[in-house]
Amino acid sequence: MNFRQEVKRAHQSLNYQSLQNFYARIFSSHSELCSLISDDSLSTDCGIKLELLHAINDALRGMPSIIHKTVLKSIINSLLEDRPSLRSEDEAKALFALLQSPVFAVQRSYTIFAHVLRRAATLPPPERVLLPHYFRLLGGDRLRSVIRHIAQFVAIRQFPPSGKVLPPPSKSRWWIPAAARVLALINAANESCSPSLIHFSELYNMALDHVDLLKEYFLWQSTPNKFSYCQFPFMLSIAAKRYILTKDSEQQMILNARRSLAAKVSRRHPPQIDIFFLNIRVRRSHLVSDSLNEIASKQGELKKKLKVSFLGEPGLDMGGLTKEWFLLLVRQIFEPDYGMFVYHRHSRSYWFSTEEALELNEEEQFAMGNAGDEDLTQAPGLREYHLIGVLMGLAVYNSTILDLHFPAVCYRKLLSPPIPPPPGDESVLLGVVQQPTIEDLAEIMPDVAKGLSELLSYEGNVQEDMCMFFEVSLEEYGSVRTWPLRPNGDKVHVTNENREEFVALYLDWVLNASIYRQFRAFYLGFHSVCASNALILLRPEEVELLVCGSPTVDLAELRKVTEYDGFRPDDSIISNLWDVLESLNQDLQRKFLLFVTGSDRVPVGGTGEMTLKVTRSSGSIEDLPEAHTCFNQLVLPAYQSKSQLSKKLTIAISNAEGFGLE
Structure with a gap:
């Protein structure tokens, strides 16, 4: 029919x-x-x-x-x-x-x-x-x-x-x-x-956010042959995985604090509250060097709760100083003058500098050499990479969002393998992408990736028409450097027969070999803080969300959790405020978020996990500070019209540098 x-x-x-x-x-x-x-x-x-x-x-x-x-x-x-x-x-x-x-x-x-x-x-x-x-x-x-x-x-x-x-x-x-x-x-x-x-x-099955996740995690760890949701991590939401990772880290923090307390008592030293925290004390004028020294001297305390203080400045860290430390340190390390990371404008992302590859001899250029753990705090070229890895780990464990712009392949490398081998075991390559693809390279250098794709699909005579050799040339900081992809590569022509080998070597060089020492230091820094089996549950994209948050701003959710001091939610000035914010494009909305929270990205749990307080402030329009101000002083009762509020608010957040709201 x-x-x-x-x-x-x-x-x-x-x-x-x-x-x-x-x-x-x-x-x-x-x-x-x-x-x-x-x-x-x-x-x-x-x-x-x-x-x-x-x-x-x-x-x-x-x-x-x-x-x-x-x-x-x-x-x-x-x-x-x-x-x-x-x-x-x-x-x-x-x-x-x-x-x-x-x-x-x-x-x-x-x-x-x-x-x-x-x-x-x-x-x-x-x-x-x-x-x-x-x-x-x-x-x-x-x-x-x-x-x-x-x-x-x-x-x-x-x-x-x-x-x-x-x-x-x-x-x-x-x-x-x-x-x-x-x-x-x-x-x-x-x-x-x-x-x-x-x-x-x-x-994701959001209903599973309400099961006893720690029980599931410990069951998975202790009895792998018995069913646990952790055996099927794709079912667990990123919020559930963050909860497991956070609770696991908290237990490790508590364990480390207890050990410190026991050591104090055994030496008959009076216990102090500071032993329960990772206390970082730095000078603004020597931010990177002080941070390196603090982290190097406190390797055994990295799993404690982080507290930051700037020497010579009063104030207690209630979260704001920690955020500022992360913000300033990341901003400084990613400066071109530091020579650690190269900004690729076509992909708007950073990638590791190949500077270290210049120091390798010819044999090392074709095999990834290892730098032992002890070298990470000694070699000037690796200490900063280790520090960035530590910062990422501290950000995850302290629920802080970092303003990082790494491509997705970086987070795949960070979970390769998800659990590092025991100290001293150098048989396992760390942070290496197996069989990297042109799509991986396109996340960093889309123009180069397009060229490699065209090479593979070219129907003419590659050797005669393109005249290429087994070399890779990369531009960094305004200068072009060239490396052979195999011994005497500058004399070996790329042909129709060997072009697939050339592309494979090219991808492996850019994504693995040329940055192996740098990325290994970065990898070990991250895992020195995040050494947890809970990382096995995470996808690379989820690690990126934990570190960097989500770029999508949901103002409706933020509005639900906003508190008011001196205003009512239905006041005309408040209605005007939200109308103006909703009329802004995503870029300005993210700058508004940066202005009031210190970050332009949303935590894993969404805007509902954030807090925003709008406070009535006394003063005249002439007293209104410029961008470096608390947001509450922008919302004066004098701004009753949307046009006035829109103009002042847009100017302020367009110039904002990330000063938070109390």
């Missing part, structure tokens, strides 16, 4: 008998279902008639409940049937079709859905690997629908509603592990696509 015409006729006549018979027949047997949707001539679609399968499922959404019940009864029969006649791939095809069924969107179907999930999760390996291949055929919207059904299934089983709709947890402990394993197959399918079908955050 013509399926769509039959659906239309049934809706018009309200007679669904033929469709009920059709659904009962195809879902009562996996072999019947496979016979309907399979077509071995469709090699590009893995032999599945996707259009027909989608039509069957889409039509089912608008069917009466009697047909949904019929489908569920038929699926039960199909799960109970013997399948000796099924081909190996047919079982995977049938389960792929069932997992998309809209009948599993409701709670009353979960007992059956659980068995479908278990059957899919326990397929023999040769058949199970077909499922990610099939999932890749789905578009983003259909894949989201499958994920949504499974995520809701997990949430309701984890936090069952009142009533007796679901079996008791003691009889359904396998439900969530089965669902998690199917989600793992979907995640594998999504990760294997370039670009991915959906953003990785769409696999």
